[in-house]
Amino acid sequence: MENGDEEKKQGDGIKIYFSDYFDVPEKTIKKYGAFNISLVADLPLFIDPFLLFHSKKTTYKKLHSEIIKYLAFLRDRSSTSISPGLLKAWYRFPEVKQNWFGFTGNGNEGHGLGNKFAVALNGSLENIFKDFGNETVTKSSHLEKLCLIREGVGRDNISDFTTNLIKGFLLEYTQNFAIKYLDKKFVRKFTIRKARFNYGTESWEDGTYNLPFFERDYVILTPRDILTKDETWINKEDLFDDFEQIPYAIPNEELRAQLNNYFNSCLPKKTNKKGKVLEPSQKDIRKAAFETLQKFPEAIDYYIKRKEDTGELAEQVSLGKVEYSEELFLNVAKNFSSQLDKDTQFYSLAGNTYDEARTRIKYLKDSIENNNAYRIFYDKKGNPIEREEDIQVLFRLVWCGSPSSVDSEVDNGRGPVDYKISRGSLDSSLVEFKLAKNKHLKKNLEKQLDIYQKANKTEKGIYVIIYFSENELFRVRKILKELNLEEGERIVLIDARRDNKPSASKS
Numbered sequence: 001m002e003n004g005d006e007e008k009k010q011g012d013g014i015k016i017y018f019s020d021y022f023d024v025p026e027k028t029i030k031k032y033g034a035f036n037i038s039l040v041a042d043l044p045l046f047i048d049p050f051l052l053f054h055s056k057k058t059t060y061k062k063l064h065s066e067i068i069k070y071l072a073f074l075r076d077r078s079s080t081s082i083s084p085g086l087l088k089a090w091y092r093f094p095e096v097k098q099n100w101f102g103f104t105g106n107g108n109e110g111h112g113l114g115n116k117f118a119v120a121l122n123g124s125l126e127n128i129f130k131d132f133g134n135e136t137v138t139k140s141s142h143l144e145k146l147c148l149i150r151e152g153v154g155r156d157n158i159s160d161f162t163t164n165l166i167k168g169f170l171l172e173y174t175q176n177f178a179i180k181y182l183d184k185k186f187v188r189k190f191t192i193r194k195a196r197f198n199y200g201t202e203s204w205e206d207g208t209y210n211l212p213f214f215e216r217d218y219v220i221l222t223p224r225d226i227l228t229k230d231e232t233w234i235n236k237e238d239l240f241d242d243f244e245q246i247p248y249a250i251p252n253e254e255l256r257a258q259l260n261n262y263f264n265s266c267l268p269k270k271t272n273k274k275g276k277v278l279e280p281s282q283k284d285i286r287k288a289a290f291e292t293l294q295k296f297p298e299a300i301d302y303y304i305k306r307k308e309d310t311g312e313l314a315e316q317v318s319l320g321k322v323e324y325s326e327e328l329f330l331n332v333a334k335n336f337s338s339q340l341d342k343d344t345q346f347y348s349l350a351g352n353t354y355d356e357a358r359t360r361i362k363y364l365k366d367s368i369e370n371n372n373a374y375r376i377f378y379d380k381k382g383n384p385i386e387r388e389e390d391i392q393v394l395f396r397l398v399w400c401g402s403p404s405s406v407d408s409e410v411d412n413g414r415g416p417v418d419y420k421i422s423r424g425s426l427d428s429s430l431v432e433f434k435l436a437k438n439k440h441l442k443k444n445l446e447k448q449l450d451i452y453q454k455a456n457k458t459e460k461g462i463y464v465i466i467y468f469s470e471n472e473l474f475r476v477r478k479i480l481k482e483l484n485l486e487e488g489e490r491i492v493l494i495d496a497r498r499d500n501k502p503s504a505s506k507s
Contacts, residue, residue, distance in 0.1 A: 014107050018039060018219065023181055030066070030356060034224065035221070035223075036326075036399075037101070037222075038329070039219070040396060040399075041397060043229075044393065046101060046155060046156070046159035046231060046232065046254040047101075047162050047163055047166075049143045049144060049313075049317060050233040050234055050282075051225065051315065052112065052166075052226060054311035054312075054315065056225075057088075057477075062227065063169055068133060068141045070142065071132060071146075071198065072133035077090070077132060078123075079126060083095075087118045088118070091113070091327075092113055092114060094436060096160070096164060096167060098219055099220040101142055101222070102159075106154065113157060113161060113164070120146075122470055130234060132146075138301050140308075144232055144304075147236060148235075148293070148300055154234075159232070167192070168195050168207060171192060171209045171220065174209075174219070175211055182212060188211065188218070189209050189211075193208075196201070204271045224326075225319070225322035227318065228318035230321065233307055234303075240290070242303065243285075243289040243293075247259050249303075262296065264288075266288035266292060267284055320363060324380055328375055329393070357462055358462065361431070365494045372501075373394060374497075377390055377468070391433055391494075392418060395431070402476075404422060405422065406421055407420060417490060417492065418431060430465070431464060432467050434463065437472055442479045462489075462490055463490070464494060465494070466493075467494070467497070469496055469497060
């Protein structure tokens with residue numbers, strides 16, 4: 001962060017959260033119902049449209065109805081011959097980066113909903129889901145239906161699309177908070193593009209709002225009770241995992257028989273060398289399920305009905321995930337902030353970006369291995385959630401107050417590198433994160449970072465490998481030995497095991 005020195009001089013600790021920057025108590029934000037977002041890095045949370053549908057709040061139910069109304073509008077105009085201009089105007093949206101959610105890692109710059117999403121959505125509404133908005137099996141239509149069997153439409157797309165379609169509500173929600181609780185010096189008037197849709201003119205209109213401002217941009221607050229982590233309640237993983245149970249929920253005997261028959265016909269008939277018939281693999285089953293749902297998309301409604309019928313659980317699960325994530329990231333970030341605030345070396349580091357990156361990685365390693373930061377990588381039951389994105393969020397947080405520029409997914413023609421740390425064009429270093437279980441780890445270690453360094457015109461790079469078990473550690477060390485590499489300055493191993501931490505039994 002370029003304003004790190006300025007923040008340090010204020011004498012009130014490093015600023016990380018909305019409450020820090022806008023001088024408002026955390027309890028005030030929570031009482032209002034909003035999530036106290038980080039303004040350093042996106043946190044891995046998402047808006048789940050199902051929580052709008054199932055809510056007892058009239059405002060949320062109305063928002064869900066408005067989402068379905070807009071999709072019905074798109075359905076009625078979907079066509080293979082739709083003009084590029086209308087496809088862009090109606091289907092394509094930028095990421096609403098100002099809510100600070102997602103898996104960006106570097107500040108809050110996301111990718112948004114581009115042409116691939118627009119084409120996929122238009123195609124789904126024209127062909128597979130012609131009856132969208134007129135379902136008879138489910139209680140309502142659901143936006144998430146569009147991501148279930150269409151490649152290229154995932155959780156991030158659904159959340160981004162939902163956020164854009166309810167952006168007017170979020171802007172008013174934030175404006176009301178700003179007017180009531182924030183000092184006027186923190187609030188500015190902004191004209192926001194695509195704030196609301198006018199069905200009379202069939203176009204998106206701008207809106208003007210008084211909003212909190214941060215680094216020349218506005219900030220959006222989001223209600224905590226419409227957020228979730230990992231997956232929306234209606235999601236592709238659940239659909240495929242539960243696929244073989246779907247026929248039992250279909251009362252139409254003819255459809256049920258056709259579904260089972262087509263599914264079985266899609267399963268490959270494999271035998272071993274002795275002619276024994278082999279059981280289909282999970283990959284085979286998922287592929288057959290995908291093909292079956294393409295043929296009989298009406299079966300998806302029975303899966304969605306099951307999710308509707310267990311909607312009470314959706315609220316409980318999502319609230320638990322949000323509270324758990326909030327506790328972990330908030331506590332870890334506060335701990336980082338407190339330690340960095342006390343340790344002046346983080347504000348006057350000698351040397352170059354490579355030295356600084358090494359120091360901050362060392363601090364991150366210590367926080368995970370010897371403090372409680374490792375808990376980020378586990379769910380409430382203690383099961384590991386092995387994702388590179390989570391350690392990248394932590395990594396971004398330890399750069400609070402740095403004079404260096406910290407950019408993620410920098411692509412100079414040879415593929416994106418996780419992080420590029422720079423102080424001008426003459427001093428830059430790269431940092432790449434990998435999970436020990438990554439099946440391409442050996443190939444990556446052998447070539448990837450060298451390629452990135454050449455593309456980014458720097459000789460300085462660090463590989464950070466995180467492992468969750470003794471077997472993973474053994475695998476990493478075996479690979480390093482085969483490649484004639486050693487753990488040290490350029491390769492850092494981080495132990496995220498839970499069973500060897502002093503506080504594991506208490507977490």
